[in-house]
Amino acid sequence: MDTTIEKSPLHPNVAVPERIISLVGGSVLLINALTNRNLSLAKALTAAYLIFRGSTGNCPVYRLLGKDDVDYRAPNVNIKTSISIDRPRHSVYATWRTLENLPLFMQGLKRVEEINGTVSSWHLHMPVLGTIKWTSEILREEPGEFLSWHSISASGIENTGKIEFKDAGKFGTAVHLVISYHAPLGAVGEKMARLLNPLLKTRIRKMLKHFKHYVETQR
Secondary structure, rough: OOOOOOOOOOOOOOHHHHHHHHHHHHHHHHHHHHHOOOOHHHHHHHHHHHHHHHHOOOOOHHHHHHOOOOOOOOEOOOOOOEEEEEOHHHHHHHHHHHHHHHHHHHOOEEEEEEEOEOOOOOHHEEEEOOOEEEEEEEEEOOOOEEEEEOOOOOOOOOOOEEEEEEEEEEEEEEEEEEEEEEOHHHHHHHHHHHHHHHHHHHHHHHHHHHHHHHHHHHO
């Protein structure tokens, strides 16, 4: 017997953060439309739509696109960057692989504690958000060449990454870093993260420059 229950047309398919943003944006537009002598019908209709979307949690556009439920997950946000370091590959790799060294050149990273050969605990301080903690596990390791990791269950921030070390010239090393993470707040957070990506990439690039300086000045 088919027990499928058809969902109501007003079934919520918008997450709470998006609803709040819709309500605030719609209210601002409505006030602007009502107080402006040149009343814009388009602006008033947009305000009404946003207020409806925020108050009911239902987005007709999402429904037309086939999204009938709240999506709490966002696509991965990826950041890629590279740098060349004037030191032999195995030396550069060894410095990075000693995870407790990372706070020496990673801004905001307060502590990394190695629990065993593959699992470590991370403590990162972020403005406004405070300290974020997560546990990371190494997925694959090729000494001197490659390292990949991911956060494990119950982590404060869901992320994955990989770093590659390749010979560059006689004594140099090319470092390629990729970091992927799930932004908080679902689709809204993902959109915000993409807007912030240039800033985040600049920060990670700066971190790699600090790493370069740290490695090249070690004796």
